[in-house]
Amino acid sequence: MSKILEIFNTMEYGPAPEAPDAVKAWLDEHGRKFGLFINNEWVTPKGAKFYSSINPANGELLAETTQAGQKEVDAAVGAAREAFGTWSKTPGVTRARYLYAIARNLQKHSRLLAVLESMDNGKPIRESRDIDVPLLARHFYYYAGWAQLMETELRDYQPVGVVGQIIPWNFPLLMLAWKIAPAIAMGNTVVLKPASYTRLTALLFAEIVAEAGLPAGVVNVITGSSSAGSMIVEHPDVDKIAFTGSTDVGRTLRKQTAGSGKKLSLELGGKSPFVVFDDADLDGAVEGVVDAIWFNQGQVCCAGSRLIVQENVAGKFIQKLKNRMQHMRVGDPLDKSIDMGAIVDQSQWDTIDGWVKTGIAEGGECFQPNIALPEKGLFYKPTLITGLDPAAATVQEEIFGPVLVSLTFRTPSEAIELANNTRYGLAASVWSDNINLALDVASKIKAGSVWVNCTNQFDGASGFGGYRESGYGREGGREGLFEYLRPTWMDRPRPEFVLDEKKKWGEHVPTLPASRQPTVARANGHSLPLVDRTPKMYIGGKQVRPDGAYTSSVLSAKGKLVGQVGDGNRKDIRDAVEAAHKARTSGWAMRHGYNRSQILYFIAENLDARNAEFVKRIVEMTGRTQKSAQAEVDASVERLFTYAAWADKYGGTVQETTLRGITVAVNEPMGVIGIACPDENPLLGFISLMAPAIARGNSVVMIPSQKYPLSAMDFYQVLDTSDVPGGVVNIVTGDRDHLVKTLVQHEDVDSVWYFGSAEGSYHVENESAANMKRTWTGYGLPRDWMDREQGEGHEFLHEATQVKNIWVPTGE
Ligand code: NAP
Numbered sequence: 001m002s003k004i005l006e007i008f009n010t011m012e013y014g015p016a017p018e019a020p021d022a023v024k025a026w027l028d029e030h031g032r033k034f035g036l037f038i039n040n041e042w043v044t045p046k047g048a049k050f051y052s053s054i055n056p057a058n059g060e061l062l063a064e065t066t067q068a069g070q071k072e073v074d075a076a077v078g079a080a081r082e083a084f085g086t087w088s089k090t091p092g093v094t095r096a097r098y099l100y101a102i103a104r105n106l107q108k109h110s111r112l113l114a115v116l117e118s119m120d121n122g123k124p125i126r127e128s129r130d131i132d133v134p135l136l137a138r139h140f141y142y143y144a145g146w147a148q149l150m151e152t153e154l155r156d157y158q159p160v161g162v163v164g165q166i167i168p169w170n171f172p173l174l175m176l177a178w179k180i181a182p183a184i185a186m187g188n189t190v191v192l193k194p195a196s197y198t199r200l201t202a203l204l205f206a207e208i209v210a211e212a213g214l215p216a217g218v219v220n221v222i223t224g225s226s227s228a229g230s231m232i233v234e235h236p237d238v239d240k241i242a243f244t245g246s247t248d249v250g251r252t253l254r255k256q257t258a259g260s261g262k263k264l265s266l267e268l269g270g271k272s273p274f275v276v277f278d279d280a281d282l283d284g285a286v287e288g289v290v291d292a293i294w295f296n297q298g299q300v301c302c303a304g305s306r307l308i309v310q311e312n313v314a315g316k317f318i319q320k321l322k323n324r325m326q327h328m329r330v331g332d333p334l335d336k337s338i339d340m341g342a343i344v345d346q347s348q349w350d351t352i353d354g355w356v357k358t359g360i361a362e363g364g365e366c367f368q369p370n371i372a373l374p375e376k377g378l379f380y381k382p383t384l385i386t387g388l389d390p391a392a393a394t395v396q397e398e399i400f401g402p403v404l405v406s407l408t409f410r411t412p413s414e415a416i417e418l419a420n421n422t423r424y425g426l427a428a429s430v431w432s433d434n435i436n437l438a439l440d441v442a443s444k445i446k447a448g449s450v451w452v453n454c455t456n457q458f459d460g461a462s463g464f465g466g467y468r469e470s471g472y473g474r475e476g477g478r479e480g481l482f483e484y485l486r487p488t489w490m491d492r493p494r495p496e497f498v499l500d501e502k503k504k505w506g507e508h509v510p511t512l513p514a515s516r517q518p519t520v521a522r523a524n525g526h527s528l529p530l531v532d533r534t535p536k537m538y539i540g541g542k543q544v545r546p547d548g549a550y551t552s553s554v555l556s557a558k559g560k561l562v563g564q565v566g567d568g569n570r571k572d573i574r575d576a577v578e579a580a581h582k583a584r585t586s587g588w589a590m591r592h593g594y595n596r597s598q599i600l601y602f603i604a605e606n607l608d609a610r611n612a613e614f615v616k617r618i619v620e621m622t623g624r625t626q627k628s629a630q631a632e633v634d635a636s637v638e639r640l641f642t643y644a645a646w647a648d649k650y651g652g653t654v655q656e657t658t659l660r661g662i663t664v665a666v667n668e669p670m671g672v673i674g675i676a677c678p679d680e681n682p683l684l685g686f687i688s689l690m691a692p693a694i695a696r697g698n699s700v701v702m703i704p705s706q707k708y709p710l711s712a713m714d715f716y717q718v719l720d721t722s723d724v725p726g727g728v729v730n731i732v733t734g735d736r737d738h739l740v741k742t743l744v745q746h747e748d749v750d751s752v753w754y755f756g757s758a759e760g761s762y763h764v765e766n767e768s769a770a771n772m773k774r775t776w777t778g779y780g781l782p783r784d785w786m787d788r789e790q791g792e793g794h795e796f797l798h799e800a801t802q803v804k805n806i807w808v809p810t811g812e
Helices: 004-008 021-029 070-087 093-110 110-121 125-153 172-185 200-211 226-234 247-257 282-298 311-325 346-361 412-419 435-444 481-484 571-589 593-609 611-622 626-646 684-695 712-721 736-745 758-768 794-800
Strands: 036-039 041-043 049-054 061-067 157-159 163-165 191-195 218-220 239-246 261-268 273-276 308-311 365-367 385-388 402-411 427-433 447-450 484-488 520-523 526-530 536-537 540-542 553-555 559-564 654-656 661-669 672-676 699-702 729-731 750-756 774-777 801-809
Touching: 021 110, 036 070, 036 200, 041 061, 061 200, 061 801, 070 163, 070 191, 070 218, 093 110, 093 125, 093 172, 110 172, 110 200, 163 172, 163 226, 172 191, 172 239, 172 481, 191 226, 200 218, 226 247, 226 801, 239 247, 239 481, 247 261, 247 758, 273 282, 273 412, 273 593, 282 311, 282 402, 282 427, 308 311, 311 385, 311 402, 311 593, 346 365, 346 385, 346 402, 402 412, 412 435, 427 435, 427 661, 427 794, 435 801, 481 484, 520 736, 526 712, 536 571, 536 712, 559 712, 571 672, 571 699, 571 736, 593 611, 593 684, 593 712, 611 626, 611 712, 626 684, 672 736, 684 699, 684 712, 684 794, 699 736, 712 729, 729 750, 736 750, 736 758, 750 758, 758 774, 794 801
Parallel strands: 163 191, 163 239, 191 218, 239 261, 273 308, 273 427, 308 402, 385 402, 427 447, 447 801, 672 699, 672 750, 699 729, 750 774
Antiparallel strands: 036 041, 036 218, 049 061, 157 484, 365 385, 520 526, 536 540, 536 729, 553 559, 654 661, 661 801
């Protein structure tokens, strides 16, 4: 009695432990030893090595799991390949039934999944039970819907093939759902490798999926170390890699898959800002911070780990936060009333502790509440570090633990600058009672998800993914489907090239004078040299001479000189990028679609007015017939019409998430796109790539066809007369690979499109790993630019944009 009275007086929580018995029974049933799940069967390779799965909360051994090697990876990929034949042809409505059955089955086993997740990972049962597992089922329901609708709504697409999926340890089940559900919904088959620290729930999931009757080989789960992951990535029979994990490993994967024609999506790290304005509900924002950084012990890719508070309320806010931290409960993950569980592994604990020491060494003031931690197990106190310089490593680098750093700002523009002062761009949280201000800031922060007056919102109906070094591709929503689809006309690219290791890619010796200048005959019998019309570069809306003062010749099909163009160099590209940035920041992206569409129509009108001249030029350079050149010019005008149409019809959608409020997916421009054009169709290739990019608010640096550059150079006169602001389209002629190398290495170029050779495609992808630039390459394979299916449409718009989801709760 006195105990109850005591509790009543102190309002202390008593322990509310969840029983681990069912999990123990499941582990025992497997003899606490697991094989690999291939073709719906457990496979234990002879002489296999095993890895111990440990409960980080108490150090107990949970089970041994197999370390897959090459033979097992081959077997799993083989099973997936075999199953792909049937699964990809299974009607969408049938696949929908399977996904639905999986979702139902997951719900039936939800408690077992949640308890195992908490025991394997250390996360509070409150989170695994109420967030991870419900979202797991939600994703299968959501994508069951897309399987049902695929044949009618996505009829121009086909599945990609066998997909290798590699996931991290922080949300083992949720990451698995984000990857497997859309993949199999679209008719792909998968080989999934969970992270080593958290392998068990993926194995339980595999069993539940088989129980739901999914055909053998559609989902294969193999456990193993990073080298097994690497084997999946390198496997020639894998068509796509979907990876979630650290930016460093993402970089390795980009290099490994470069030039292979495998699709790649990367969901990487983050250092997300949590911005609090002085008019925000400060108590609500404090709870938001708790959710943002101490959810899952801060081991969250999108954790709001950088608090940015308006200076005039910073003191008050930090004090409220410290008071709140004093009441946080850290302890047994299976206790339903704790806020934070255990850190996943000792090495992660050491990394976190190392960062806290670095933060202090960098001059930060460290606050940790005076709360008790369990004596045993990997627990870490919620930590706040104030007083750091925005450039400090602790402020810039992802800690991936319960450590919050805080900064202050005075004006909204300073807040935006601080928020964007990071190489990452995964998520952000903005808190203000002024909804206009909050939405303006949300639109200016470079991140894939922005939560207004809320944080860490996820749902199957909304895409999640990064800007900048947080990766590319989206998981969730309709936008997440495109990672698992290929246009129906396109086969899996299998580029062929031999890498010349000795030759340095992109090296270029400027060309020397070549053929003789053509002359023109006059009536008096004299022949005169033509008045020189060597086009210059087109940068910032002006014609400029090439920086290197070198010129190269353009020859006709018969080897006759038809003109000369500047031979561009690095400096020309750098100037063009600068001009493109100026155009962007001076408002091209902010113009409304109507205005951009008017300009595209105007370009079309002016091009059509000079139709004959462009036809003549194509004939002259390529030796093609008049008829074929005419068809190309007509198609170019038509293509401009297409993107004038799309300029105000691809802004985004309202997502039907579970949030009570509004979730808007905005298709934002990429920024500055560097575009290397193909040689086939010198005018149409150029316009097919330029038009979607500028229609969607990007500014571009164009490298025209190297062989036939003159159509693009004639085109700048059309741009000049069409109200295109200077710097939106910049044109640099010269050696394609030499120029594109500078573009792909440039820190201020957001994306590179390359339609040159297979080897060049390899180099572009390989070089892009340095700053995780998004790329789109043609692998040197043919594309029929005249064909509307291949030369325009959604694929182009998709590449020209990145999706930002903005979440705004509504209500009083
Ligand atoms: P990680 O070290 O990059 O590992 C992720 C996965 O990749 C694991 O399965 C790992 O296997 C495997 N792996 C490691 N090296 C590999 C290689 N060379 N080739 C192929 N596979 C390889 O990341 P982590 O420490 O598990 O997870 C934390 C990171 O994930 C953080 O940076 C976090 O921000 C990020 N994350 C991002 C998102 C997102 O949606 N953007 C979501 C969650 C987490 P082993 O475990 O066997 O080493």
